[in-house]
Amino acid sequence: MRWCLALLVKPDAIDTKILEVLMEDGRASFRQIAQKTSLTTPTVSSRIARMTKAGLIKKFIPILSGDSVNRGVTALVTLKSGSASVQRLAEDLAKMREVEAVYMTTGQSITMKVTLSDVQSLQSFLTENVLKKRGVEVTSNQIITSTVKEEPPSLLPGTMVMNLKCDYCGGDVTSSRPYTISAGPSHYYFCCKTCRKEYLAEHGKRLAKITRKLQAL
Numbered sequence: 001m002r003w004c005l006a007l008l009v010k011p012d013a014i015d016t017k018i019l020e021v022l023m024e025d026g027r028a029s030f031r032q033i034a035q036k037t038s039l040t041t042p043t044v045s046s047r048i049a050r051m052t053k054a055g056l057i058k059k060f061i062p063i064l065s066g067d068s069v070n071r072g073v074t075a076l077v078t079l080k081s082g083s084a085s086v087q088r089l090a091e092d093l094a095k096m097r098e099v100e101a102v103y104m105t106t107g108q109s110i111t112m113k114v115t116l117s118d119v120q121s122l123q124s125f126l127t128e129n130v131l132k133k134r135g136v137e138v139t140s141n142q143i144i145t146s147t148v149k150e151e152p153p154s155l156l157p158g159t160m161v162m163n164l165k166c167d168y169c170g171g172d173v174t175s176s177r178p179y180t181i182s183a184g185p186s187h188y189y190f191c192c193k194t195c196r197k198e199y200l201a202e203h204g205k206r207l208a209k210i211t212r213k214l215q216a217l
């Protein structure tokens with residue numbers, strides 16, 4: 001048995017406050033967020049940089065309204081694979097543009113959400129891309145008639161983790177108050193004092209230059 005003790009950093013109350021504002025308005029400026037949360041602008045900017053670096057914030061994208069986009073036909077298709085590896089099959093399906101979501105479920109099944117222009121295209125998509133694979137059968141194929149709720153994950157305190165990597169050794173940053181260096185808009189994180197020191201020894205001159213340049217502006 002192997003023990004895996006990767007302790008991940010959890011977002012704290014400050015991160016959560018910032019995320020709440022961003023979930024409402026992803027285009028809010030650092031200043032607007034600072035005003036709403038009673039934090040300073042540099043705190044907001046460095047926390048967002050940290051959450052982005054840690055992969056907690058994946059990207060900022062517009063959410064298109066389903067009503068105003070003619071999306072054709074969307075279906076939830078459940079498959080079973082007799083011979084092929086379920087994991088491989090799921091990964092193959094995930095690569096297709098028509099496939100919006102792929103879930104692996106209990107009982108070695110896969111459920112995917114696919115969108116095509118019409119029912120006929122959906123049928124031929126399934127015939128061409130799914131049923132041709134050996135041992136794969138469609139166990140259910142349901143066309144979505146209306147979407148009642150479809151939202152990105154909401155903020156559940158305690159369920160979020162940040163996977164912050166040390167900028168020197170690449171190891172996990174496990175403290176909620178990691179060792180850091182800031183240079184202009186960039187923030188660097190370290191797992192320990194030694195990594196921070198080594199990083200400064202290698203890059204200190206370059207970082208100081210960036211900071212001096214920005215201060216001169």
Ligand SMILES: [Zn+2]
Nearest residue numbers: 166169191195
């Ligand atoms: Zn390190």
